[in-house]
Amino acid sequence: MHLAEARFNEKGYSTAKHVRISERDQEILVRLHFAGNQLDFSVHVVPLIDIKSLHLDELRRIAQPSYRAGQIADWLYQKRVTSFAEMTNLPHALRTKLADNLCFGKIEVVRVLGSKDTTRKFLFRLSDNNLIESVLIPASPALYGSPSDRRTICVSTQVGCAYGCKFCASGLDGWKRNLRANEIVNQIMAVEEESGERIDNIVFMGMGEPLANYDNLLRAIQIINAPWGIGIGARHITISTSGLAPQIRKLADQALQIRLAVSLHSASDEIRSRIMPVNRKYNLGALLDACRYFTSRKKQRITFEYILIAQVNDSDEQARQLAKHARAQEAKVNLIPYNRVEGLDWTQPSIDRQKKFLAILRSADVRAALRREKGDDIAAACGQLRLQTERGLAAPALESTG
Ligand code: SF4
Numbered sequence: 001m002h003l004a005e006a007r008f009n010e011k012g013y014s015t016a017k018h019v020r021i022s023e024r025d026q027e028i029l030v031r032l033h034f035a036g037n038q039l040d041f042s043v044h045v046v047p048l049i050d051i052k053s054l055h056l057d058e059l060r061r062i063a064q065p066s067y068r069a070g071q072i073a074d075w076l077y078q079k080r081v082t083s084f085a086e087m088t089n090l091p092h093a094l095r096t097k098l099a100d101n102l103c104f105g106k107i108e109v110v111r112v113l114g115s116k117d118t119t120r121k122f123l124f125r126l127s128d129n130n131l132i133e134s135v136l137i138p139a140s141p142a143l144y145g146s147p148s149d150r151r152t153i154c155v156s157t158q159v160g161c162a163y164g165c166k167f168c169a170s171g172l173d174g175w176k177r178n179l180r181a182n183e184i185v186n187q188i189m190a191v192e193e194e195s196g197e198r199i200d201n202i203v204f205m206g207m208g209e210p211l212a213n214y215d216n217l218l219r220a221i222q223i224i225n226a227p228w229g230i231g232i233g234a235r236h237i238t239i240s241t242s243g244l245a246p247q248i249r250k251l252a253d254q255a256l257q258i259r260l261a262v263s264l265h266s267a268s269d270e271i272r273s274r275i276m277p278v279n280r281k282y283n284l285g286a287l288l289d290a291c292r293y294f295t296s297r298k299k300q301r302i303t304f305e306y307i308l309i310a311q312v313n314d315s316d317e318q319a320r321q322l323a324k325h326a327r328a329q330e331a332k333v334n335l336i337p338y339n340r341v342e343g344l345d346w347t348q349p350s351i352d353r354q355k356k357f358l359a360i361l362r363s364a365d366v367r368a369a370l371r372r373e374k375g376d377d378i379a380a381a382c383g384q385l386r387l388q389t390e391r392g393l394a395a396p397a398l399e400s401t402g
Helices: 056-062 067-078 092-101 181-195 210-225 245-252 269-275 284-298 316-329 351-363 384-401
Strands: 002-009 012-017 026-034 037-045 108-114 120-125 131-137 152-154 158-160 175-178 201-204 237-241 259-263 303-308 332-337 368-370
Touching (some): 056 067, 056 092, 210 245, 245 259, 284 316, 303 316, 316 351, 351 368
Parallel strands (some): 002 026, 152 201, 201 237, 237 259, 259 303, 303 332, 332 368
Antiparallel strands (some): 026 037
């Protein structure tokens, strides 16, 4: 709980300690000092809703006549202003009303790291000081679906992650909170502004399990996809999940033609449960059933992501089982050699082993590709940069307690 403190002397207010409030439903302890006494009480604060979390019909309910909502969306997503005051074709009274009822959150760029292969990693600070990451991946052969010359952004959906996959940096410090829709949308806009490049492909594969933040994710996707919003086609948006079977089914019943990538990372329950605890809740049978339901509803192929980890999931037998699952689903397979994570012991298989694994898939008529994990030199695997930065920031404090 934050503490707001104010001291009064006989002449009245003397000093105050300001606190920054940003979290929803935050409680603040207020401490007043006066005439040698101290009075404590708590205040429950409900911050304003961020304007970039709203759909057009919601804006219409606030801004009348209804064409004003279109003008607001134009200021937000085409002209990309950063304050209500800049919306100069709106009447002053409406701008005041917006400012009184909504907020205009921004995310702050803390670090941008580029790598030799021009993958760029962005570390952002949210209004509550939490850190998240996005990665901008330059044009490469079609990762998910359509042929590409695309600039793909890998977006985070949570601060940290509760799913604890054993090979992943994002789960190392656990889950902190879900991102709100505006914080998801803002990653894309901030990367476009910072890089000067237009994004045309989005993968929800950054920090967090996207389907565990289903409502905010869907709300953000609707804004990203809408012609009045960022305007990126649904077929250029891919959600990657560690395997939340019920949410995959729910997504299948959504009208949007979004793509699905499933982080399989093992073709058997025994190994998968060892490296991905989510498999103990939704085993391969349940997951593959949900994938079948998704493909039947959407009439599109899904992608299996498979991180190749030496001596863990890279055997010929795993390749054969993976081929069986992929063929049954008509799924594509992306093989990704493991990207080292500080503090974890896993390594990637030799190039020969990687090629052999790929050859087994291809000989079984599976559409498969072997990808080099871009940005190894900038800690591009999800969650690494945030962890390094947070631990770096924490280090002096820990030393001083010594
Ligand atoms: S791989 Fe994805 S689901 Fe698993 S811990 Fe990392 S962020 Fe979470």
